[in-house]
Amino acid sequence: MTTCAQYLIDRLVAHGIDTVFGIPGVHTVELYRGLPDSPLRHVTPRHEQGAGFMADGYARATGRPAACFIISGPGMTNIATAMAQALADSVPMLVISSVNRRDTLGRGQGRLHELPDQRATLAGVSVFSHTLQTPEALPEVLGRAFAIFAGARPGPVHIEIPLDVMALPAPDHPPRVAEVFAPAAPDAALARAADWLTAAERPLVLLGGGCADAAEPLRELVERLDAPAMTTINARGVLGLAHPLDLGACASLPAGRELARDADVILALGTELGETDYDLVFDEGFRLTGRLIRVDIDAQQLARNQAPDLALLADAGEVARELCARLPAPAARRGAERAARVRSALALRDAADVAPYTALLDTLREALPDATLVGDSTGAVYAGNFMVDMPAPRRWFNAATGYGTLGYGLPAALGAALAVPERPVVALVGDGGLMFTLGELATARDAGVPLIVVVWNNDGYGEIRRYMDASAVPRLGVDLPAPDLVGLAESFGCHGRRLTTPAALHDALITARHADRPTLIEIDADAWQGV
Template sequence: MSQTCAHQLLRLLEAYGVDTAFGIPGVHTIELYRELSESRLRHMTPRHEQGAGFMADGYARASGRPAACFIISGPGMTNIATAMGQALADSVPMLVISSVNRRPTLGRGQGRLHELPSQQQTLAGVSVFSHTLHDPEALPEFLARAFAIFRGARPGPVHLEIPIDLFDAEIPALAPRPIEVFPPAPAPAATARAAEWLAGAERPLLLLGGGCASAPEAARALAERLDAPTLTTINAKGVLGLDHPLDLGATASLPGARRLAAEADVVLAIGTELGETDYDLVFDEGFRLDGRLIRVDIDPQQLGRNQATDLALVADAGETLEALSARLPEPGEHDGQARTAAVRRELALAEDPELAPYVPLFATLREALPDAVVVGDSTGPVYAGNFLAAMPAPRRWFNAATGYGTLGYGLPAALGAALAQPELPVVALVGDGGLQFVLGELGTARDLGRPLAIVVWNNDGYDEIRRYMSASDVQHVGVDLAAPSFRDLASAYACRYARVGDPAGLHEALGRLGGADSPLIIEVEAAAWAASV
């Protein structure tokens, strides 16, 4: 018996647990879509391939599971490259399956439809690996490599391109045999030494990154056993739970937290790259660790970057958290809660003039939608929320203000999150400028048929850049943009609409979110909000 390559691809994806694909059909993927009609995969059609990538990103961050993207050759792949760059920067799993021209024509520069000199090389820079399938019978091998990366290494986008003459190629019909991958466990000798250093510490500090998002119970148990103040990255927000007395959140760029870090005699950093967009948001290279540094990362290369390390463990974050808790003989007493409370008082985030206008925003979101997944774009409220927002669990707060820092991420990533977590309310927190990158995805939001909240912070342009220009004594050029009528856009895309200018109005609008299976666009007039608070 035989089957087509496209048929085997879909059966393999199902066997690996992929249940959702994002893509826009094209002439080069017709044979894939012929088979898709018989598949169990759920398919969503974005309005742009960049949106497909952001939706897959949001799906993976909200669920911890990869989705697939089905993308046409040429412009489809250059369109999705930005989303792949964002996912690569934040270690988000994403499987991108694309078409490419027929095998006999590759690299010949004949001006074929959608032809690039080398599509594979073009996308290799935003992929963990990128491969051209020349032999359809090798398809199981390369999907096995992709899922080994997703489950046993530092994840990111994997790109597999299939020449259009292979989608309908007949190959032997074989039952899918997905491999089961276990991530690396910490070496016992290294765990023993790390536990010894931590047990003997006087001022321990815990740094938790996005690698800990899948092990919140183990992270909380270790923090409490160490009695150590804990700084989280933005992608680890909520990993200790809501309002935990040891949690300092993503405040590592602020003076009080930096002083705590510099004074720590033993620092344990797990699943974090210790990069600029989490620890140096003021861009002055001022985050310093003077004590012994123990680092745990699934990527050995990362252990040599950004900070000098004394002990490095190549291991899964969750496995290491549990192993260290088991090796620590008894709970420590390091005044962790008192030290954390002292730093919180010093930070006084709610009184910071840059953050204070947004405090009522996050208080309102928390009161109205306490269990929501909040997905942000690069916009003022999101930058503030990285400091202010408190989440009851991980995977409830993520945005494009970290790592790659693209605009246009928030709405499509929120759509992916809504598909991944249908039982939770989802809020897209976006600016008027960033939303205009992806207005077409309002159509996808309508197609979704779920009560997604799209909170648009309207300050008539690119206000963050406007403020940077003012601070640098640069004349405002290209930043004062008139926003469209969001009321009319809501009507055109069959979305509900509300316009608010204060916390009470926002609370009332959010209370209507579940009233219908359609998106709710809430336009927040930034100037009116500032005057009201």
């Protein structure tokens, strides 16, 4: 007999899942019965939060979802933080969990891993959370999840399977797997958008994470409009390397805001226009006075943060293709000159928040120009969000957006390394954030990938320390001397290096790229800045 749990494995493969992150437990052993004979790769993290971050990194690096197998109760509350980060950043992730028998749910009998209402607990950090009542319902529920991943604003989906349902017989009919397409804009809306953009004298384009899989048509659209473009953190690389119209994520800075206020028509594609991309100084000073055209696959998102004059519920890439076909020959609006003036006014390399990290970021780019860089919430990453340039999308992402969790960098980088083994992957983390998920070094060792972990060690929470100083708040809870990180890495079976100069970092990165195991490179922040 094929059980519901074994049937689930077959359905995941049919939907294109190839990797599962999970920690086996007594409540999920049935899910593991069919795994050894399936094509699915299983990766065992050291904490369920790590499983979620790994699935997140896998999805951001590829655009495809990964799955997590998580035990009920503490396993689900452990992964909730990773799910919240994925929800905030529209990252597809399928979380399959166990839950107690159907006849015991909600009765408060003190059973193992019992929550009063596990489904409701996880509903707040997922696109939807569903309790599977029968095996026959599984194809439909999975179909809903993958329809969201492909045709709507993606995010984590949680499906919990009661212990008694896992062991029930599977349906005996093979279900269909639908090919899902995102919504398309009507001709009338496209015609009006094209008219406004054609008549614009000072257009501006805002590109968000929803543009990551449509680099070619979006680059053509920006060039046809001859318009400066602000690319958010999750859209970095959409326009390619050193594009003259690409201003990066400068919407929180004075010169970027002035450009935005001066624009007569603004085209915002696949961006929520949220605080962590457009208002990092937290004063709500990003203002658009021109006509705003918004394009998004989430109808609710079209009305949030900035009210549009024209809203198109559609896929950003398809809208870009349609607009390119409707716009006249490439305009001459001195877009590159406008962008250059903003770039000069920004003077990012000399900015106080960026300058301490320019040598580090330059060295990473010079030594590993094709690398995927995955960051935690740390000073070097904040600086990189302003100044790092990428040759393609899905090569720069971090937890400084949206939910803004710590501990993301290491496990998410491992997920990316497993997803794109043909490219080097670097986790750029601080010593404070590393300690949240340090155990995942063991998972990286087990995976046998040459993951590179670059740790900016400033003995604690340097960004919060700086914020306290600027706010005249006494330092408390931020000075935390790190352990011997190199020794720890070696005890995990990884390579460890401690260095203080860009030249030494360059050589260490080249060596680590071709290593037979993960490498942790510790940078002493004070010594580095002294050099």
